[in-house]
Amino acid sequence: MADSSDKPSGESPFGPGERVAVLLALPLAGAYDYRVADGMTLAPGDFVDVPLGRRQATGVVWGPGHGEVDAARLKEVLGVRPAPPLPGVSRRFIDWVSVYTLAPPGAVLKMAMSVPAALDPVKPVIAYALNENVSGEDIFVRLTPARRRVLDLLDGGGPPMTQADLAREAACGVAVVTGLLKAGRLKTVETVPAETSAEPDGGSAGPLLSDAQQAAAEQLAAGVGQGFAVTLLDGVPGSGKTEVYFHAVAEALEQGRQVLVLLPEIALSAQWLDRFEARFGARPGQWHSDLSPGLRRDTWRAVAAGRSRVVVGARSALFLPFPELGLIVVDEEHESAFKQEEGVVYNARDMAVVRARLGGIPIVLASATPSLESVVNAETGRYRLLHLPERHGAALLPHVALIDMRSDAPKSGSWLSPTLKTALEETFADGSQAMLFLNRRGYAPLTLCRTCGHRFQCPNCTAWLVEHRRRGRDGTEDASRLVCHHCGFNTRLPEHCPSCDGEGNFAACGPGVERLAEEVRAAFPDIRTALAASDVISGPKAAGELVRQIEAHEVDLVIGTQIVAKGYHFPMLTLVGVVDADLGLSGGDLRAAERTYQLLYQVAGRAGRAKRPGRVLLQTYMPEHSVMQALASGDRQRFIAAETKARREAGMPPFGRLAAVIVSGPDARRVDAVAADLRRAQPAHEGVWVLGPAPAPLAMVRGRHRRRFLLGAARPINVQAILKTWIGAVSPPGGVRIQVDIDPQSFL
DNA sequence: AGCACGCCGACT
DNA sequence: GTCGGCGTGCTC
Numbered sequence: 143m144a145d146s147s148d149k150p151s152g153e154s155p156f157g158p159g160e161r162v163a164v165l166l167a168l169p170l171a172g173a174y175d176y177r178v179a180d181g182m183t184l185a186p187g188d189f190v191d192v193p194l195g196r197r198q199a200t201g202v203v204w205g206p207g208h209g210e211v212d213a214a215r216l217k218e219v220l221g222v223r224p225a226p227p228l229p230g231v232s233r234r235f236i237d238w239v240s241v242y243t244l245a246p247p248g249a250v251l252k253m254a255m256s257v258p259a260a261l262d263p264v265k266p267v268i269a270y271a272l273n274e275n276v277s278g279e280d281i282f283v284r285l286t287p288a289r290r291r292v293l294d295l296l297d298g299g300g301p302p303m304t305q306a307d308l309a310r311e312a313a314c315g316v317a318v319v320t321g322l323l324k325a326g327r328l329k330t331v332e333t334v335p336a337e338t339s340a341e342p343d344g345g346s347a348g349p350l351l352s353d354a355q356q357a358a359a360e361q362l363a364a365g366v367g368q369g370f371a372v373t374l375l376d377g378v379p380g381s382g383k384t385e386v387y388f389h390a391v392a393e394a395l396e397q398g399r400q401v402l403v404l405l406p407e408i409a410l411s412a413q414w415l416d417r418f419e420a421r422f423g424a425r426p427g428q429w430h431s432d433l434s435p436g437l438r439r440d441t442w443r444a445v446a447a448g449r450s451r452v453v454v455g456a457r458s459a460l461f462l463p464f465p466e467l468g469l470i471v472v473d474e475e476h477e478s479a480f481k482q483e484e485g486v487v488y489n490a491r492d493m494a495v496v497r498a499r500l501g502g503i504p505i506v507l508a509s510a511t512p513s514l515e516s517v518v519n520a521e522t523g524r525y526r527l528l529h530l531p532e533r534h535g536a537a538l539l540p541h542v543a544l545i546d547m548r549s550d551a552p553k554s555g556s557w558l559s560p561t562l563k564t565a566l567e568e569t570f571a572d573g574s575q576a577m578l579f580l581n582r583r584g585y586a587p588l589t590l591c592r593t594c595g596h597r598f599q600c601p602n603c604t605a606w607l608v609e610h611r612r613r614g615r616d617g618t619e620d621a622s623r624l625v626c627h628h629c630g631f632n633t634r635l636p637e638h639c640p641s642c643d644g645e646g647n648f649a650a651c652g653p654g655v656e657r658l659a660e661e662v663r664a665a666f667p668d669i670r671t672a673l674a675a676s677d678v679i680s681g682p683k684a685a686g687e688l689v690r691q692i693e694a695h696e697v698d699l700v701i702g703t704q705i706v707a708k709g710y711h712f713p714m715l716t717l718v719g720v721v722d723a724d725l726g727l728s729g730g731d732l733r734a735a736e737r738t739y740q741l742l743y744q745v746a747g748r749a750g751r752a753k754r755p756g757r758v759l760l761q762t763y764m765p766e767h768s769v770m771q772a773l774a775s776g777d778r779q780r781f782i783a784a785e786t787k788a789r790r791e792a793g794m795p796p797f798g799r800l801a802a803v804i805v806s807g808p809d810a811r812r813v814d815a816v817a818a819d820l821r822r823a824q825p826a827h828e829g830v831w832v833l834g835p836a837p838a839p840l841a842m843v844r845g846r847h848r849r850r851f852l853l854g855a856a857r858p859i860n861v862q863a864i865l866k867t868w869i870g871a872v873s874p875p876g877g878v879r880i881q882v883d884i885d886p887q888s889f890l
Numbered sequence: 891a892g893c894a895c896g897c898c899g900a901c902t
Numbered sequence: 903g904t905c906g907g908c909g910t911g912c913t914c
Contacts, residue, residue: 164914168891174914195893195913211914252891876909 153230155185161207161216164192165236166199167252169245175207179218187227189261191220200261202228202251223261226446228254229465231501236461238496244862244869244882245486253486254461259435260442266332269302270319273329288314289322302331339444341451342422344395348388349421355382358528359389365504366393366469372495374475374520375508377530378539379747380711383508384414386530387471388421390506395422395451399468399503403454404490406477406708411454412686413710414473418454429455429462457482457490460497470498474708475507475516476740478887487883510747511740514789515796517782540718540749540756544765544774556661557653562719562759563665569717570669570698576717577700578658579707579745581725583675584608585657586650589624589635596641600626604841609635609650612678629844658721659701666699674702707744716756718749723760723770729839731888732794736785739769746773793854795885799861802886803851803869804838807878810847816874817849823871825864829856839888852886 156162158180163173176192178184188203198220232254240247255261272293285293291312295303309316322328351359358375365371377383394401403426405411419425427441427450444450446463453459457480472480472491480490491507498505507516507525520527550559557580558566569576588606590597598607607624622635637646650657655675662671672688679685685705691697692712700706700715726738742760750756762770772781790797805820807813817835824832834851841848855861861884869880 161914166891166913168913170891170913176914192914197892197913199891199913207914216914248891 153186155183156203156206157183161209161213162219163204163207164190164201164219165204165251166192166194166201166248167255168194168199169249169252171246173201173204173208173247175209175211175216176219177213177216179220182219182222184219184222185227187229187233189223189225189228189255191223193217193220200255200258201248202233202255204233224263225261225443226448226463226465228463231467231497232461232463234500235493235497238500239486239488239493241862242493242496243486243488243884244865245488249486250461253458254463256458256461257435257438257442259439260446264334264443266334267304268330269304269333270296270308270323270328271302271331272296273327276326286318288312288318289327292318292322293327296328302333340424341449342391342395342418342424342426344392344422346421346423348385348392351382351385354530355386358530359386361528362387362390362504362506363393366390366399367397368504369502370499371504372498372519372525373504373506373528374512374516374525375506375528375530376512376517376520377508377510379510379744381510381530383510383530384417384473385421386528387473387506387508388418390469390504391452391471392422394469397468398466400445400448400450400464400466401452401469401471402459402462402464402467402494403452403471403473404457404459404480404494405454406474406479407456407705411708412689414454418452422452426450426452426454429453429459431456431458457488460490460494467497467501468503470494470503470505471508472505473508475509476511476513478737481887483883483887487881489885489887492885511743511778513740514736514782514785518786518796539776540746540758542746542758542760542773542776544723544770545759545761546765547761547763557658557721558661558665558719559761562721562761565717565719565757565759566662566666566699570666572716574716575692575695575698575700575712575714576719577702577706577715577745577748578662578719578721579702580653580655580658580721581704581741582652582654582722583610583627583656583677583703584625584654585611585622585660586652586654588651589648590651591639591641591644592647592649593644594639594642596639598624600629600631602626602631602845603628603843604837607631607633608654610677611656612673628840653721655701655703662699662701669698670696671699671701672697674700674706676703676705679705704741706748707741710748712748715748716750718745718756718758720745720758720760723762724764724767727764727767727769732789732792733888735767735769739772739781742769742773743778793856797857799855799857799859800886801853801855801861801865802883803834803853803865804848804881804883805835805850805874805878806838806843806846806848806881807874808845808847809877812875812878813847813849816872816878816880817851819872820851820868820880823868824851825853825868827855827859827864829859830854830861830864 156178158178160178161175162178162184164176165173184203186203186205190203191198191200236250240250292308295312305316305319308319375383391401415425448465472494475491482488495505519525545559545561550561552559566576586609589609600607603626605626605628608627610623610625624635625632655673659671659673674688679688695714723742727734746758749758768784805813805817831854832851835849838848838850865882874880
């Protein structure tokens with residue numbers, strides 16, 4: 143079964159006087175009933191305006207009314223929006239996500255209706271056409287060359303054009319066009335804006351693939367149109383995963399279906415877009431938080447109308463109203479950025495699988511370091527596995543070596559071991575580029591007073607303030623600022639210690655990328671460095687510019703946080719130094735080892751992807767750790783086997799289910815009281831265990847105190863039902879919220 | 891999410 | 903005596 147067909151004809155319409163359920167984009171418990179107004183016909187999926195209290199709200203016809211509310215209390219639907227109905231798959235998907243995440247259905251719908259303006263009537267634009275019946279003396283208007291060019295453009299039955307387009311194409315000012323209008327030679331007409339942006343074309347052949355790639359590509363393409371199937375596309379960096387899944391994209395386009403590609407950080411994927419354009423001849427539609435409101439509206443409409451054929455986006459693109467979706471690709475499927483932690487808490491990768499299943503379409507999960515969940519699903523046969531073993535072309539996998547910081551220690555106040563320094567020297571000497579990776583923004587993660595030991599802490603969060611000293615544009619040092627990385631709290635480093643009032647005698651403890659850059663500049667004064675951290679590289683423009691600088695070899699050394707770990711490809715980059723490989727391993731999180739492995743593996747993949755062999759140096763204090771051993775030996779299989787065994791024995795995901803319940807509020811005592819109530823009401827179920835309440839990993843964030851429960855259950859158990867009963871048993875007082883996180887990423 | 895109703899402090 | 907603070911609760 144290939145189809146998810148959503149033709150509105152499949153669903154019975156509702157006539158005047160009938161009761162319909164309308165789901166509103168509000169966090170209400172469910173859909174509300176309304177009466178269909180006289181002369182109105184509604185079908186499920188229609189976007190409608192309804193009265194709500196003394197205001198108006200927009201929602202979607204969800205189906206027949208429930209009939210629980212008195213007919214006398216029913217209000218009438220006010221009107222239907224001029225937009226294609228929300229497809230049935232989208233509606234079923236919203237319901238499914240709501241049930242799974244325990245979020246109100248309207249809150250999920252809101253994600254699908256994130257652009258209210260998209261439902262407004264399309265504004266006609268004023269276009270200019272030839273005025274055929276030129277009368278009287280207007281015919282004698284002087285025809286300058288510029289005027290001639292404008293009239294020529296519209297001569298011969300071409301479509302009316304906007305003022306701006308005419309002026310641009312005729313290479314004249316807009317005044318020429320308005321002049322012709324005044325002179326009566328042109329007239330204005332209202333038209334619907336042209337919606338014919340170039341769309342990707344799957345017809346052209348892609349680049350030549352290796353045998354293994356070709357086989358994988360054909361298998362993926364063969365699955366398009368053949369119903370729901372999950373394929374895990376597992377291949378080392380540079381193995382050509384993208385080109386392989388592009389084949390499936392091309393096939394879906396050939397079949398006239400839409401395609402959704404989810405990427406973890408769309409804002410930073412200029413290279414991905416270039417590759418896509420090279421392959422398909424046009425840019426795909428894009429969907430991410432940085433879009434301008436106008437583009438957002440146009441993209442939403444183009445998707446809903448089926449005009450946009452391929453959309454690449456961040457997790458929220460999953461809720462776009464595709465009427466003809468035929469393929470989903472989740473690239474870098476292991477990325478934790480797919481997890482939405484606020485509002486409706488969901489994992490876009492998992493929900494994408496659900497969306498594919500509901501739509502009866504294939505989905506491809508691609509990664510060089512697949513999540514343990516996906517690996518296990520492939521092993522048990524739930525997912526198909528396509529493995530791309532070798533690197534395409536001449537590139538070799540980088541050589542990974544460990545630097546034991548216990549014996550190869552840097553000088554005090556320095557963070558680079560002698561070995562890493564030497565490697566940097568060699569790399570610069572040979573005209574290659576290097577990258578230093580440190581997953582810590584700012585100058586120093588902790589500042590303390592040398593006199594009294596006072597540590598600067600965020601007033602709103604349980605976290606140290608991070609010192610930032612970023613240089614101003616003119617190269618002068620800004621005054622140091624102290625920043626909270628959790629709530630954005632921001633203050634100048636004071637001149638006196640707030641605790642002992644001693645004159646500014648502060649010590650910056652530990653390195654961030656800014657401090658590392660300072661050390662490197664002192665050690666290598668002649669090399670050109672670039673800092674890459676999310677506070678420096680804000681948005682696609684800055685990211686694109688950095689990529690361009692590196693590609694053009696305008697910098698010798700990139701110093702970056704995890705934003706440089708993503709799939710960039712820099713041919714001249716031959717050395718990657720990981721300054722603190724152990725950073726993610728502390729804290730006792732059960733996923734810490736897996737995530738550290740994935741991150742460092744991806745970072746290592748930045749080295750030597752073209753003809754030049756790369757090498758990777760990991761600075762670590764625990765070279766015997768399984769993560770370090772797996773990276774150094776390249777034996778991923780053994781690492782995965784060990785992790786899998788540990789998870790299975792502990793009954794942890796994917797072998798058991800997990801949910802977190804977080805109680806939060808501004809008043810710690812009330813939060814504790816609610817947590818105690820929950821403790822008393824906790825489920826006593828066979829195969830279900832509950833831990834907590836414990837302070838959440840960040841006991842206070844943004845001024846809210848947080849306590850956390852962890853609920854584990856064997857796989858067949860319906861945790862949603864248990865959680866619903868449990869949470870329904872307590873009624874939190876003012877300000878206290880109870881939030882559920884199904885499949886939490888971190889479970890400290 | 892809004893927008894009401896509701897019950898306690900400083901103003902014309 | 904009122905204006906207004908935002909805490910609680912409802913919206914078919």
